[in-house]
Amino acid sequence: MKYSYIARQPILDQNKCTVGYELLFRDGPNNSFPDIDPETATSRLLSDHFLSNHYQTLGENFGFVNFPYQSLINLIPTLFPSHSLVIEVLETCEPSDELLSAIKHMRKQGYKIALDDFIPNQAWKPFIPYISVIKFDLRAISIAKAKIFMDRVKGYDIEFLAEKVETYDEFQQAKAAGFTLFQGYFFSQPEVLQRKSLNPTFLTLVQLCKEISKENLDYKKLEEIITKDLSVSFKLLSFVNASASVSSKIQNFKQALVYLGEQKLRRFVSIVAIASTQDDKPNALYTLSIQRARFCELLWQRARVKCNNFDLEDGAAFLTGMFSLLDSLLDQPLDNIVEQIPIDEALKQALLKKTGILGNILTLVQSYEHADWDVVARQSKVLQLSEKDVIKSYDDAIEWADVMMDMQL
Structure with a gap:
């Protein structure tokens, strides 16, 4: 049984009552931040705890989550309910115009925005009207200096949170200075929570990524895929039913998919997908996997126009390219993996023996x-493809893979 881990540290008010928890990603029972990319850490944390174990993790309190x-x-935070999330x-983060635009949008959607480990800087001035919480690290900036800034922005509806409060005296001084929220070892060290981890099967993720890459989503097909995977289906319903804007509980997957809409659905699948990847595999391997899948698909589409013996379903070439790297992704021999997944015999033969039309396409791509x-x-001639066809397919595949990887951040 696999487990996911999270550290939560309580955030308290002036009466030492818990009003929320800062959620911190962990990759094991040791209470320390792992050597992992911040984007991946955030995706894993959100996938494992906001999409499935939300109530057990937070109860009725706010979850404070770091976003790179x-x-x-x-706008990844907008996947999650505004009534329980502090962004x-x-x-x-660089205080850019692009970031300011995103902050304004999320504030308008009803989200609370917090500036973490804040150091006063003129560049952040345009952000202040849209901020709900400002966190000062008392180890990095003194209470006296923090108070100067707090007095300067009294006209705004902002709460101030004192981080790393370690003694009773610091707690009292912070209260006197105007802090209303507190966090630190004086109250509690981060508590590590262990949950059973429901990980989607690789095949499900491949199929979902394939579907959300289409211009027009096929909700019936998406429903068929999701209903076959306990992890994804559970996270989907948990996520949708946790939304503040749902007036009544979602009863089936079709309702959930339609409620989300295309944009949120694409982001939901992407965040679950990236959160489920194996930590020890480089991003380049995943990029190559989807790039190769798209390259195979585009070659197949172009060759189909010129050849009359293509009786395969749409998507077979995509899966051929994607599955051709399964041995590297899963650290198992390809023939063992292929025997365990329900795929067409032509696809199996293409992967293992490079035979048939799909085998020709895969050979061309790898070459x-x-x-x-x-x-x-030689393979281009067999498939009646011109040099221009191949080059165009390759360039388009690279561009498509870049967009897909950007979607998952």
């Missing part, structure tokens, strides 16, 4: 990646 720059720009803008131009030329 790209997640904010992509923390990481101190590493192109390795600059084996003689093989590329």
Whole structure:
């Protein structure tokens, strides 16, 4: 049984009553931040706890969650209910016009925005009207200096949170200075919570990513895929039913999908997908996987126009390219993996023996990646593809893969 881990540290008011928790990603029972990309850490935390174990993690309290720059720009926080989430803008974020636009949008949607580990700076001045909470790290800035800034912005409806309060005296001094929220070892160290982790199957993620890449979403097809995977279906219903804007509980997956709409649905699938990837695999391998899948698909589409013996369903070429890297992604021999997944016999033969139309396409793609131009030329002739067809397909596949990876941040 796999587990997911999260550290939560209580945030208290002046009467030492818990009003929320800061949620911190952990990759094991040790209470320390792992060596992991911040974007991936945020995705994993949200996937494992906001999409499935929301109430057990927070109860009726707010969850304060750190969001890196790209997640904010992509409006990832809007996937989650505004009534239980405080969006923390990481101190590493650049106060750009792009970020300000995202903050304004999320504030308008009813979200509370917090500036984490805040250091007063003129560049943040335009943001102040849209901020609900400002957090000062008492180890980095004195209470006296924080008070100067707090007095300067008294006209705004902002609460101030004192971080890393370690003694009773600091608590009293912070209260006297005007802080109303508090967090630190004086009250409680972060508590590590362990949950059973429901991870989507790789095949489900591939199928979902394939579907959300289409211009027009097929809700019936998406429903069929989601209903076959306990993890994704549970997270989907939990997420939708936790939304403040749902007047009555969602009773089936079709309702949930229609409620989300195309944009949120694409983001939901993307965040679950990236959160479910194996930590020890480089991003380049995933990028190559979807790039190769799209390259195969585009070649198949162009070849189909010129050949009359294509009786495969749409998507077979995409899956051929995607599955061709399963051995590297899963650290297992490809023949063992292929026997365990329900795929067409033609696809299996293409992967294992490079036979058939799909085998020709895969051979062309792999040869192109390795600059084996003689093989590329031979396979292009078999498929009746011109050099222009192949180059165009490759360029389009790279662009599509870049967009897909950007969606997952």
